Amino acid sequence: MTYHQQTVVVETADQLLQPKTRRSFLRLLATGGTAVLLPGMFAACDDDDGGPAGLGGGTGSTVTLDFSDANDVGGLNYAYALEQLEAAFYAQVVARSGAVLTADEASIMADIRNHEAIHAAFFRQVLGAGAIGALDMSRTFTSIDFASRTAVLTAARDFEDTGVAAYNGAAQYLKQGANALTAAKIVSVEARHAAVIRDMLDPSATAQASASFAPRAFDDALDVPVIVARVDDYIVQRLEAANKPEPVQIITPPDA
Amino acid sequence: MERQSYIDSVDPEIAERLVGRREAIRRGASVSGTVAAGLAMGSVPVALVALARDVFAQAPTDVRAVIEFAYTLENLEFYFYDSALNASAFAGARTQIEDDDQNGARILRALQTLRAHEEAHVAFLREAMGFLGGTPATYTAASFDFTGGNGAGSGPFAAAATQAAVLMAAAQAFEDTGVRAYKGQVASLTSNKGVLTAALQIHSVEARHAAQIRRLRQQMAPSLGVKSWIRNEESGISGLDAAGTAAVAAIYAGEGATVQGSVDVGPLAASFGGSAAAGEAFDEPLSFEQVAAIVDPFIVGGI
Numbered sequence: 377m378t379y380h381q382q383t384v385v386v387e388t389a390d391q392l393l394q395p396k397t398r399r400s401f402l403r404l405l406a407t408g409g410t411a412v413l414l415p416g417m418f419a420a421c422d423d424d425d426g427g428p429a430g431l432g433g434g435t436g437s438t439v440t441l442d443f444s445d446a447n448d449v450g451g452l453n454y455a456y457a458l459e460q461l462e463a464a465f466y467a468q469v470v471a472r473s474g475a476v477l478t479a480d481e482a483s484i485m486a487d488i489r490n491h492e493a494i495h496a497a498f499f500r501q502v503l504g505a506g507a508i509g510a511l512d513m514s515r516t517f518t519s520i521d522f523a524s525r526t527a528v529l530t531a532a533r534d535f536e537d538t539g540v541a542a543y544n545g546a547a548q549y550l551k552q553g554a555n556a557l558t559a560a561k562i563v564s565v566e567a568r569h570a571a572v573i574r575d576m577l578d579p580s581a582t583a584q585a586s587a588s589f590a591p592r593a594f595d596d597a598l599d600v601p602v603i604v605a606r607v608d609d610y611i612v613q614r615l616e617a618a619n620k621p622e623p624v625q626i627i628t629p630p631d632a
Numbered sequence: 633m634e635r636q637s638y639i640d641s642v643d644p645e646i647a648e649r650l651v652g653r654r655e656a657i658r659r660g661a662s663v664s665g666t667v668a669a670g671l672a673m674g675s676v677p678v679a680l681v682a683l684a685r686d687v688f689a690q691a692p693t694d695v696r697a698v699i700e701f702a703y704t705l706e707n708l709e710f711y712f713y714d715s716a717l718n719a720s721a722f723a724g725a726r727t728q729i730e731d732d733d734q735n736g737a738r739i740l741r742a743l744q745t746l747r748a749h750e751e752a753h754v755a756f757l758r759e760a761m762g763f764l765g766g767t768p769a770t771y772t773a774a775s776f777d778f779t780g781g782n783g784a785g786s787g788p789f790a791a792a793a794t795q796a797a798v799l800m801a802a803a804q805a806f807e808d809t810g811v812r813a814y815k816g817q818v819a820s821l822t823s824n825k826g827v828l829t830a831a832l833q834i835h836s837v838e839a840r841h842a843a844q845i846r847r848l849r850q851q852m853a854p855s856l857g858v859k860s861w862i863r864n865e866e867s868g869i870s871g872l873d874a875a876g877t878a879a880v881a882a883i884y885a886g887e888g889a890t891v892q893g894s895v896d897v898g899p900l901a902a903s904f905g906g907s908a909a910a911g912e913a914f915d916e917p918l919s920f921e922q923v924a925a926i927v928d929p930f931i932v933g934g935i
Contacts, residue, residue, distance in 0.1 A: 490905035553819035567839035590840035593752035
C-alpha cells in the first residue's frame with residue numbers, strides 16, 4: 377500500500393479551529409503524516425501551567441549557576457540571566473509595541489528598558505570572566521503578541537513580579553554582604569516597575585486585589601528552581617542551579 | 633555547616649508531620665511547615681506565631697535592634713495612613729481627594745492599601761519582637777507628629793491635613809524613606825537569612841507603595857515631572873519651608889549615585905538613558921543614623 381506522506385503546518389491553535397486546517401490535520405493523523413507545529417502552537421498549548429511559553433526554551437546547552445562560589449558567581453549569574461531576559465523583553469516592547477501604548481506608557485517602557493539593560497550590563501561587568509554568555513532569546517518571545525497592549529503589559533507584569541520574587545528568594549544565598557546590598561538596590565527598582573505595570577494594566581483595581589499595584593503586604597520570595605521553571609520557556613539554554621543550599625524557611629505571612 | 637543552622641530553627645518533626653516538604657515546594661515558596669500549617673488552618677495568629685518563632689528565635693541582639701527600628705517606622709506609616717483616612721484632623725485633605733473626579737478614587741484605594749499593608753507589617757514585626765524577649769512599645773496616633781514638628785504639630789508637613797497634594801508628598805517621603813531604611817539594614821542581616829528574607833519581602837512592597845504614590849502624584853499634577861523611580865535626587869516635592877526642604881533633601885541624598893561597588897555604571901548606561909538612568913536603576917540605602925535623623929521630627933519625644 378502506498379500513500380503520500382503529508383505535511384501540515386500548524387502555526388497557532390486557532391488554525392485548528394478553521395475547517396481547512398482541521399481537516400488536513402485530522403486526515404494527516406489518520407494517515408501517519410508529519411505535523412509541523414510552529415511556535416505559536418506551542419504557545420497556545422503550553423499555557424495550562426500558567427507559565428510563559430515559547431519554542432525551544434530550556435532545550436539548549438546547560439548554563440550552570442554554582443552557588444558554592446565564595447564570591448557569589450552563581451548568584452550573580454542568576455541575576456545576570458534574569459536581567460538579560462528582562463532587557464531582551466523590553467527591547468522588543470520598545471521596538472514593537474509603540475503603536476498600542478500611549479506616549480506616557482511608551483516613555484515608562486523606555487525607562488524600564490534602560491534600567492534592565494543597565495542591570496544586565498552591570499552584572500556582566502561585575503562578573504567579568506566569570507559571566508555566563510549571552511543567553512539566546514531569539515525564538516522565545518513568539519508567544520507574546522507585542523501588538524496587544526494587554527498581552528505586553530501582562531507579560532511585563534509577570535517578568536517584574538518574577539524578578540522581585542527571585543531577588544527576594546536568592547539574597548539569602550549571597551555570601552558577600554556587598555552583593556546582598558546590590559541585590560536590594562536592584563530589587564526595589566524591579567518592584568517599582570512591577571507596581572507601575574500593574575497600575576497600567578488595571579488602574580481601577582480595588583485595594584489589595586490580586587490586580588493591585590501591591591497585591592499583598594509581603595512580596596513573594598521564591599527559590600531558584602521555581603523561578604527557573606517560570607522563565608525557562610523564554611531562554612533557549614537550560615539554567616541549572618548547582619550546590620545551592622536548602623532555602624531558609626521563607627515567610628509567606630497572611631495578607632492583612 | 634550553614635544549612636544546618638537555620639533548618640534547626642524549626643521543629644522538623646512537627647513541620648514534617650503537619651505539612652509535607654513536597655507540599656511546601658509545590659506551593660512555590662519554601663514556606664515553613666508550621667507556618668503553612670497555620671495558614672492552612674486559616675489561623676492568622678497561629679501562622680504569625682509560628683513564622684516568628686521559625687525566623688526570629690535565634691536572632692542576635694543587633695538583629696533585634698533592626699527589627700525594633702523597622703517596627704517604629706512601620707507604626708509611623710500605619711498611623712499616618714490611618715489618620716489620613718479616618719482622623720477628623722485630615723478631613724480637609726480627604727475632602728479634596730474625594731472631590732477629585734479624575735484621581736480621587738485611585739488615591740483612596742492606594743491609601744487604603746498602604747494602611748492595610750503597614751498594619752500587617754506592624755503585626756508581623758511585633759510578633760517577631762515578642763520572640764526576642766522584651767515588650768514591644770505600643771504606639772498610637774498620638775505617638776507621632778505627622779507634621780514633622782517634634783510634637784508641636786506645626787512642622788513643615790502641617791498642610792498634609794488640609795491639602796491632598798501635601799498629603800501625597802508626605803506619603804511619598806515616608807515610603808521612599810522606608811525603602812532606603814530597609815535597604816540600609818540588608819548587609820547587617822546577612823548573618824540571619826530568615827530575617828534578611830522577611831525584611832526583603834517587606835522592602836519590595838514598600839517600593840511598590842512608593843512607586844504608586846509617585847505615579848498618582850504625577851497624575852494629579854503632570855507638571856511635577858515625578859517618575860515612579862528616583863531620578864537623580866529628584867522628589868517632585870517643593871513649596872515646603874526651609875526645614876521641610878532640608879528634610880526632603882536628606883531623604884533623597886545620594887540617590888543619584890552611578891557608581892556601584894567597583895563599577896562605574898555611567899558608561900554602561902551610555903546607550904540607555906545615560907547617568908540619570910544609571911541612577912534610577914539602583915535605589916540607594918540609608919544608614920540607621922540617617923533614617924533616625926529623618927524620622928525623629930515625626931516622633932513625639934524623638935526616636
